Amino acid sequence: MIINLNEPQHASPLKHSVDEAYAIADNQGFALLDTPLDAERLKGMLKREDCGALAVFEGWVRNHNNDNSVSRLTYYGYENLAINQGKLIIEEACRLFDIQKAVSIHRIGALDIGDMAIWVGVASKHRYPAFDACRWILDTIKADIPVWKQEYYTDDSTLWLSNNG
Amino acid sequence: MIINLNEPQHASPLKHSVDEAYAIADNQGFALLDTPLDAERLKGMLKREDCGALAVFEGWVRNHNNDNSVSRLTYYGYENLAINQGKLIIEEACRLFDIQKAVSIHRIGALDIGDMAIWVGVASKHRYPAFDACRWILDTIKADIPVWKQEYYTDDSTLWLSNNG
Amino acid sequence: MKITVLYFASLADRAQKSQETIVVANDTSIAQLYEQLQAQYRFNLEADKLRVAINDEFGEWEDGLNDGDTLAFIPPVAGG
Amino acid sequence: MKITVLYFASLADRAQKSQETIVVANDTSIAQLYEQLQAQYRFNLEADKLRVAINDEFGEWEDGLNDGDTLAFIPPVAGG
Numbered sequence: 001m002i003i004n005l006n007e008p009q010h011a012s013p014l015k016h017s018v019d020e021a022y023a024i025a026d027n028q029g030f031a032l033l034d035t036p037l038d039a040e041r042l043k044g045m046l047k048r049e050d051c052g053a054l055a056v057f058e059g060w061v062r063n064h065n066n067d068n069s070v071s072r073l074t075y076y077g078y079e080n081l082a083i084n085q086g087k088l089i090i091e092e093a094c095r096l097f098d099i100q101k102a103v104s105i106h107r108i109g110a111l112d113i114g115d116m117a118i119w120v121g122v123a124s125k126h127r128y129p130a131f132d133a134c135r136w137i138l139d140t141i142k143a144d145i146p147v148w149k150q151e152y153y154t155d156d157s158t159l160w161l162s163n164n165g
Numbered sequence: 166m167i168i169n170l171n172e173p174q175h176a177s178p179l180k181h182s183v184d185e186a187y188a189i190a191d192n193q194g195f196a197l198l199d200t201p202l203d204a205e206r207l208k209g210m211l212k213r214e215d216c217g218a219l220a221v222f223e224g225w226v227r228n229h230n231n232d233n234s235v236s237r238l239t240y241y242g243y244e245n246l247a248i249n250q251g252k253l254i255i256e257e258a259c260r261l262f263d264i265q266k267a268v269s270i271h272r273i274g275a276l277d278i279g280d281m282a283i284w285v286g287v288a289s290k291h292r293y294p295a296f297d298a299c300r301w302i303l304d305t306i307k308a309d310i311p312v313w314k315q316e317y318y319t320d321d322s323t324l325w326l327s328n329n330g
Numbered sequence: 331m332k333i334t335v336l337y338f339a340s341l342a343d344r345a346q347k348s349q350e351t352i353v354v355a356n357d358t359s360i361a362q363l364y365e366q367l368q369a370q371y372r373f374n375l376e377a378d379k380l381r382v383a384i385n386d387e388f389g390e391w392e393d394g395l396n397d398g399d400t401l402a403f404i405p406p407v408a409g410g
Numbered sequence: 411m412k413i414t415v416l417y418f419a420s421l422a423d424r425a426q427k428s429q430e431t432i433v434v435a436n437d438t439s440i441a442q443l444y445e446q447l448q449a450q451y452r453f454n455l456e457a458d459k460l461r462v463a464i465n466d467e468f469g470e471w472e473d474g475l476n477d478g479d480t481l482a483f484i485p486p487v488a489g490g
Contacts, residue, residue, distance in 0.1 A: 040205065049278050052227040055220070055299075057292065059490055062217040075489070078418055078482060080466035106489055113214050118490050127222065127303060127410075134220075135296050138490060146463070146482075147489030148419035160420050162486035224410050240409070243338055243402060245386035271409055283410050292490075303410060311383070311402075312409030313339035325340050327406035 014079050014108070025105045030086020032077045032147070034109040037116045045103050046123040055130035057138050059118040061111050065161070069154040075108040075117060078146035082106070089140050097133035099124040104137060106147055179244050179273070190270045195251020197242045197312070199274040202281045210268050211288040220295035222303050224283040226276050230326070234319040240273040240282060243311035247271070254305050262298035264289040269302055271312055331356055331397035335367065336383075339405045345371045360391050364403060375405055411436055411477035415447065416463075419485045425451045440471050444483060455485055 014034050016024065022038075025031040026045045039058065046054055063070055090102050104120040111117060120138050124130040142163045149161040179199050181189065187203075189196040191210045204223065211219055228235055255267050269285040276282060285303050289295040307328045314326040332353055337345045345367075354363060364377050381404040382389050388404075395401065412433055417425045425447075434443060444457050461484040462469050468484075475481065 039208075043204075047225075047279060049228040052225055054223040054225065056223070057296070058219040058221070059292070060212075060217055060219065062290065063214040076418060077489075078416065078463070078484070081463050081468070081482065081484075084467050114212060125227065127224070127300075131222070131296060131300050135292075138292060142487075142490035144468075144487070145489045146418065146484050146487055148485065149488035150419075160485070161488040163488050163490065164486050241338060242409075243336065243383070243404070246383050246388070246402065246404075249387050307407070307410035309388075309407070310409045311338065311404050311407055313405065314408035315339075325405070326408040328408050328410065329406050 014077075016079070021105070024083060025103050028083065028087040029090025029102060030083060030104050030106075030141075030145075032079050032082050032106050032108050034107065037105055037107050037119050039116070039119055042103055042105060042119050042121055046101055046121050048100055048123055051100050051123040051125060053124050053127040053130040055122050055124075055127075055134040057118070057120040057134050058116050059138075061113050061115050061117055063113045065151060068151070070113065070151050071154050072110060072112050073149055073151045074110045075106070076148045076150070077106065077108040081146045085144055085146070086141070089137060089144065092140075093122075093133045093137050096136065097122075097124070098126070098129040099133045102133060102137055104141060106141070106145065108147065179242075181244070186270070189248060190268050193248065193252040194255025194267055195248060195269050195271075195306075195310075197244050197247050197271050197273050199272065202270055202272050202284050204281070204284055207268055207270060207284050207286055211266055211286050213265055213288055216265050216288040216290060218289050218292040218295040220287050220289075220292075220299040222283070222285040222299050223281050224303075226278050226280050226282055228278045230316060233316070233324075235278065235316050236319050237275060237277050238314055238316045239275045240271070241313045241315070242271065242273040246311045250309055250311070251306070254302060254309065257305075258287075258298045258302050261301065262287075262289070263291070263294040264298045267298060267302055269306060271306070271310065273312065331358075331395065331399075333363070333395055333397075334400045335363075336400065336402040338402065340375060341371075341373055341403060341405060344373050354395075356397075358395060360389075360393065360395060360401065363395070363401070367403075375403075379406060380404055411438075411475065411479075413443070413475055413477075414480045415443075416480065416482040418482065420455060421451075421453055421483060421485060424453050434475075436477075438475060440469075440473065440475060440481065443475070443481070447483075455483075459486060460484055 021031040021033045102122040122130045122134045186196040186198045267287045287295045287298045334351045336349045383402040414431045416429045463482040
């Protein structure tokens with residue numbers, strides 16, 4: 001973890017509109033969005049008559065991280081790389097698991113406790129590949145997608161977090 | 166699988182109202198319902214500020230089962246036993262996994278292709294227990310909850326299905 | 331003693347009813363009762379394919395029956 | 411050659427900017443460029459903690475740079 005000494009000078013807002021971001025997620029598998037995530041809209045992309053199983057993961061902002069009381073946080077993303085790498089991750093998931101379709105979207109910007117930061121959904125004929133692929137996609141996004149999290153604590157301090165300790 | 170020779174003479178409709186069924190699912194973990202499942206209402210039971218992870222499974226009616234084209238199906242349930250056994254399953258899941266809350270509901274009655282037959286949701290602090298518990302609850306419901314499925318095929322034949330072959 | 335018996339799935343098809351109340355001798359075992367009902371309704375499920383529930387909770391075939399009990403034979407389930 | 415460099419997270423904090431275009435000698439390696447920028451902006455992340463992206467795709471530190479490339483140093487990520 002890295003202490004943030006200065007006010008952020010971070011990358012510009014997202015290049016794509018909300019509708020464009022949902023279309024990219026639908027067509028390529030992954031996008032970033034800077035508005036609240038619409039779980040029902042995302043789930044609608046996965047409705048298929050040949051699928052009996054949908055596994056979904058939602059990541060929410062918790063009020064604690066380790067021993068610190070989190071009041072809010074901000075996610076930043078490198079949009080073009082995130083979309084490109086997300087496409088590769090979803091393609092790989094479709095090769096590794098017996099699934100029909102997978103979609104994920106990550107929110108960036110300022111989030112409050114309880115807000116949804118990530119949604120991952122996988123539709124498949126049978127249940128185990130949906131579970132397995134959903135978990136794999138989430139783990140791989142957490143390892144590889146260029147998104148950064150700055151947490152603000154109740155004592156007004158902030159930190160840049162890392163998924164790798 | 167058992168061939169259904171006669172018109173069914175099955176158990177009476179559910180004893181609980183829709184609102185009662187959702188309240189039982191919220192308070193005890195499991196209920197049966199004979200109306201379309203409201204995923205957002207169920208998810209709302211799992212929102213907690215100390216949880217960062219939600220894993221959800223939805224089971225949908227597929228247009229195929231093995232080699233047969235399914236046109237529709239009917240689920241029947243033994244409501245009192247289902248609620249009692251469901252409560253035990255959810256209690257056991259909370260003992261086995263590091264989760265905060267789990268809720269599931271199974272629909273009964275006549276369903277069409279694409280309809281949601283089961284919803285399972287688990288909220289936890291961290292992601293892996295949510296995935297593990299969601300899968301375990303689904304597997305245990307499929308093994309132990311007294312719900313029966315009669316499939317109607319495109320050639321007008323019907324079968325009683327079994328999860329155990 | 332009076333026992334209410336519930337029928338589900340293919341058992342309800344064969345019995346042409348979802349429940350009935352019957353009077354049986356006081357020392358009747360669950361297995362004896364199923365044997366009798368299977369003969370009466372030509373149930374095509376053998377006892378070893380069924381579980382039993384007593385008063386809305388899963389029980390064992392060896393459990394004793396009491397006057398007023400509700401007994402169900404549970405065919406292989408197919409939820410989820 | 412002209413290289414556009416993108417900065418994220420703590421690197422953007424230290425550089426006080428999210429991107430800039432710089433002119434470097436034609437045979438400059440990515441590692442040499444980071445060393446130079448790290449000295450200039452006092453980046454507190456060593457190169458072995460960073461990944462690199464070239465033209466919006468992950469690349470390798472050993473990849474060559476070409477005029478007009480967009481280069482990003484990727485701090486440890488924290489999505490999900």
